[in-house]
Amino acid sequence: MSDPDRVVLKVEGVTKHYGHVQALRGVDFEIRAGEVVGLVGDNGAGKSTLVSVLSGAAAPTAGRITFEGEDVSLSDPSHARDLGIETVYQDLALALDIPIWANLFLGRERRARGLWGLLGFLDRRGMIREAEEELKTTRIRIGSVRARTSALSGGQRQAIAVARAVSRGSRFVLMDEPTAALGVEQQHRVGELVQSVAERNVPVLLISHNLPQVRELCDRVLVMYRGRIVADLDPKVESVETIIGWITGSALEGQL
Amino acid sequence: MSATRQPSLQPQETTSIDTPDAPREGGRSILGRIGSILGKWDGDVARILILLVIVVVIGIVAPSFLSMASWLALSQTTTLVALLALGQTFVIVTGGIDLSVGAVMACSAVVGAVVMRGMYASGSDMTITVLAGLATMLVVGLVAGLVNGLVITKLKITPFIVTLGMLSVATGAMNLISGGAEVVGLPPVLGTIGNQVIGGWLTVPVIVTIVLAVVAAIVLTRTRFGLRSFAIGSNSGAARRAGINVDRHLIRIYMLSGLFAGIAGFLLTTRFVSASPMAAQGMELLSIAAAVIGGASLSGGRGSVLGTIIGALIMSSLQIGLIIAGVQSFWQTIAIGIITVAAVFGDQLRIKFAGERP
Numbered sequence: 358m359s360d361p362d363r364v365v366l367k368v369e370g371v372t373k374h375y376g377h378v379q380a381l382r383g384v385d386f387e388i389r390a391g392e393v394v395g396l397v398g399d400n401g402a403g404k405s406t407l408v409s410v411l412s413g414a415a416a417p418t419a420g421r422i423t424f425e426g427e428d429v430s431l432s433d434p435s436h437a438r439d440l441g442i443e444t445v446y447q448d449l450a451l452a453l454d455i456p457i458w459a460n461l462f463l464g465r466e467r468r469a470r471g472l473w474g475l476l477g478f479l480d481r482r483g484m485i486r487e488a489e490e491e492l493k494t495t496r497i498r499i500g501s502v503r504a505r506t507s508a509l510s511g512g513q514r515q516a517i518a519v520a521r522a523v524s525r526g527s528r529f530v531l532m533d534e535p536t537a538a539l540g541v542e543q544q545h546r547v548g549e550l551v552q553s554v555a556e557r558n559v560p561v562l563l564i565s566h567n568l569p570q571v572r573e574l575c576d577r578v579l580v581m582y583r584g585r586i587v588a589d590l591d592p593k594v595e596s597v598e599t600i601i602g603w604i605t606g607s608a609l610e611g612q613l
Numbered sequence: 614m615s616a617t618r619q620p621s622l623q624p625q626e627t628t629s630i631d632t633p634d635a636p637r638e639g640g641r642s643i644l645g646r647i648g649s650i651l652g653k654w655d656g657d658v659a660r661i662l663i664l665l666v667i668v669v670v671i672g673i674v675a676p677s678f679l680s681m682a683s684w685l686a687l688s689q690t691t692t693l694v695a696l697l698a699l700g701q702t703f704v705i706v707t708g709g710i711d712l713s714v715g716a717v718m719a720c721s722a723v724v725g726a727v728v729m730r731g732m733y734a735s736g737s738d739m740t741i742t743v744l745a746g747l748a749t750m751l752v753v754g755l756v757a758g759l760v761n762g763l764v765i766t767k768l769k770i771t772p773f774i775v776t777l778g779m780l781s782v783a784t785g786a787m788n789l790i791s792g793g794a795e796v797v798g799l800p801p802v803l804g805t806i807g808n809q810v811i812g813g814w815l816t817v818p819v820i821v822t823i824v825l826a827v828v829a830a831i832v833l834t835r836t837r838f839g840l841r842s843f844a845i846g847s848n849s850g851a852a853r854r855a856g857i858n859v860d861r862h863l864i865r866i867y868m869l870s871g872l873f874a875g876i877a878g879f880l881l882t883t884r885f886v887s888a889s890p891m892a893a894q895g896m897e898l899l900s901i902a903a904a905v906i907g908g909a910s911l912s913g914g915r916g917s918v919l920g921t922i923i924g925a926l927i928m929s930s931l932q933i934g935l936i937i938a939g940v941q942s943f944w945q946t947i948a949i950g951i952i953t954v955a956a957v958f959g960d961q962l963r964i965k966f967a968g969e970r971p
Contacts, residue, residue, distance in 0.1 A: 412854075414854070434853070434854040434855075434856060435855075435856025435857075438856055444854075446854065448850075450848070450850065450854050450855070451848065452844040452845075452847035452848040452851050452852065452914070453847055453848065454843055454847035454915055455840065455844050455914075459840055459844070463844060463851065463852065463855040463857070464852070464855030464856040464857050465856070466837045466840060466841070468837060476836070477832075477837050478836055479835065479836060481835070
């Protein structure tokens with residue numbers, strides 16, 4: 358576990374067909390501990406499908422996924438979460454009518470101790486306190502965690518979705534456009550969150566359209582094109598123009 | 614948003630995710646605290662005020678409305694509507710609807726009454742007979758709810774259609790079993806349970822309803838089951854992706870609604886010491902109206918037990934009050950229709966002007 362260079366996630370030959378549509382045509386890549394890896398590609402390149410497969414929402418048609426050295430079949434999202442694969446979904450997956458603390462604990466609500474817990478009573482105070490502490494450590498400011506989630510602005514909602522994924526026991530974090538709705542300052546804040554996760558040796562796969570941000574945050578950039586990963590680039594070296602060339606496929610044609 | 618800030622001077626401020634519309638805790642002043650308490654309660658405060666206005670106005674027009682006899686009549690209607698509406702509240706909070714509650718109540722009453730009639734005629738012990746009747750009604754309610762829940766979650770048919778089907782099935786089944794006639798010849802002790810007045814104003818149905826309402830309120834606001842009901846009604850996809858077994862939860866919700874219908878069926882039987890296949894007509898709509906007047910949102914994620922109980926009281930006060938005031942009975946139906954729509958409109962206005970309340 359302590360080896361910082363160990364491979365956390367390995368994807369080999371993963372394909373996904375929807376009827377006649379081949380969304381993934383054989384995806385191969387690996388992610389090591391503490392890496393922040395960007396995943397870019399044009400609309401329809403297969404990014405969303407890959408996210409679905411890795412988060413357990415869709416089963417791959419073929420291929421092999423190895424997580425922490427073990428073959429896994431991610432049968433459903435809760436199985437992926439049990440393994441420590443946390444996803445920040447594009448739609449944020451927040452229940453807006455419940456309090457903020459309840460969203461942070463959604464699906465993992467803590468019960469009260471003893472008999473009350475057996476009867477299904479919640480440890481509300483404990484969860485509220487912990488939610489406050491978590492948001493404090495991630496320096497997300499939202500007033501009261503007791504507020505209804507619908508009272509938050511779009512950026513705050515996104516921050517809560519990110520905080521939920523990175524806060525507890527995550528071993529791999531998948532982020533689907535985590536900064537799409539954010540202002541410049543909030544994007545910067547999410548960037549800091551991403552880096553703090555990576556510093557805990559938890560790798561992050563960041564799906565984004567924001568190439569300057571990808572270049573700033575990521576150690577590597579994977580480019581998807583027509584259901585395959587066609588390039589594995591060093592964003593510190595390659596220019597935005599080069600990355601765009603791979604995204605549009607023109608770099609690929611140049612090679613052939 | 615950050616243009617006017619000076620990052621170099623306020624590093625803490627600028628690195629935090631913070632927007633001007635961030636919800637704040639109610640201020641520390643006494644006024645602020647009162648404001649935040651009212652913010653949490655204003656919907657129910659408004660509803661209680663409306664109920665008081667209705668009671669006072671009818672009381673002025675027809676003073677006999679404020680008598681014990683009229684309270685007892687009122688409580689009989691209210692308890693049945695309220696019990697069905699409690700189950701309905703759980704269903705509506707999850708974003709569903711249960712149109713079958715009235716028919717299931719009547720069906721369970723008829724089936725249980727047939728069982729009791731048989732046992733009573735063969736000279737079984739009175740207590741055992743009544744308990745067997747009660748158990749039968751609860752089981753009929755639970756089974757109807759189980760079928761509703763299974764069809765909704767496994768066949769993926771909308772709750773409206775499924776429970777509409779169940780309304781029809783339960784109505785037909787109960788008429789087949791009862792031969793379309795009222796089931797009589799039940800143990801007279803039932804009448805004591807249903808009509809004995811305790812301490813001047815309380816009856817067994819009233820006590821049962823109050824106890825169950827308190828339990829339901831605690832379950833809805835303090836347990837994981839309640840919280841997940843709101844989460845599912847608010848965003849079922851998010852709940853599913855968070856690892857919540859949404860199908861199993863919804864099946865339990867519809868079983869709970871069926872259970873409340875079974876309990877209401879028993880109380881209905883104790884009232885007249887008989888079970889009538891006609892008793893359920895319109896009850897499903899009254900229960901939905903009670904929940905909606907009480908602030909529940911048919912799109913899910915919102916609803917409260919206190920609101921529902923007040924909603925049931927508003928409707929039955931209006932019903933009984935108009936009868937006592939000598940208004941032609943058809944006007945009651947019109948009044949209930951208008952007040953349901955007006956209540957939802959008023960709630961929307963209140964939320965719009967008060968902003969999203971935490």
